[in-house]
Amino acid sequence: LYQRTIRSGAWAFALRITEQVFSIARLIILARILAPNDFGLVGIALLAMATLETFSQTGFQQALIQKKENIKDYLDAAWTVMVLRSLILCAILFFAAPYVAIFFKAPQATTIIQVIGISLLLGGVGGLGGFVNIGVLYFQKELEFNKQFIYRASGTLADFVVAVAAVLILRSVWALVFGLLAGNLVRLLVSYLVHPYRPHFKLDLAKAKELFGFGKWILGSSILVFLITQGDDIFVGKLLGVTLLGFYQMAYRISN
Numbered sequence: 723l724y725q726r727t728i729r730s731g732a733w734a735f736a737l738r739i740t741e742q743v744f745s746i747a748r749l750i751i752l753a754r755i756l757a758p759n760d761f762g763l764v765g766i767a768l769l770a771m772a773t774l775e776t777f778s779q780t781g782f783q784q785a786l787i788q789k790k791e792n793i794k795d796y797l798d799a800a801w802t803v804m805v806l807r808s809l810i811l812c813a814i815l816f817f818a819a820p821y822v823a824i825f826f827k828a829p830q831a832t833t834i835i836q837v838i839g840i841s842l843l844l845g846g847v848g849g850l851g852g853f854v855n856i857g858v859l860y861f862q863k864e865l866e867f868n869k870q871f872i873y874r875a876s877g878t879l880a881d882f883v884v885a886v887a888a889v890l891i892l893r894s895v896w897a898l899v900f901g902l903l904a905g906n907l908v909r910l911l912v913s914y915l916v917h918p919y920r921p922h923f924k925l926d927l928a929k930a931k932e933l934f935g936f937g938k939w940i941l942g943s944s945i946l947v948f949l950i951t952q953g954d955d956i957f958v959g960k961l962l963g964v965t966l967l968g969f970y971q972m973a974y975r976i977s978n
Contacts, residue, residue: 781937857919
């Protein structure tokens, strides 16, 4: 266990470094070509999506990881709820997009919000949602962070390649959108390549309720963390506008 923990820590560290290196390189390249307003528009879309995801958090992933007994009987029930949740959130985001754009006084954000909403079906902000193979949570449960590295880093690389290629060709805000979607799509596909589990639709409310008994605390903490870490973005975007939101988010990411 000690050796597995050390190896897993090394892989987790490598994943963190890899994601940060590609993230800052992508940011520098795109920031040289795109305007701060473009980053602000995507920031609004991500804020809207993160808000929906946070306030509908189930905590199933954390509940399954911490369970000591065999979790196989719970996987299909959890995956089914995750898929249904993603479909509902995607629909809400699509129809709410014009109102979100009005709130931030950025009508051009409407289509961007609607398209980015597709990523909810591909994994969403956290990466384990929608139609993603729920079997990948075993990587954390069993300390197989080498496979977690492949799963996460593949999406990061796809995001980088597509975003940079798109910005050189299109020179528009859509480079950010296409990069995000590409990253989530690749993670979705890789999730079925790196783990043999194949989820099936099975709506078991009893098991879902049992998992939510633990997950409800994750919901509470997620809302608190969201308000602390992204509440300021909503404030800046509403009062100071899209362009300054883009500057603010870019400065925050670089400082981190």
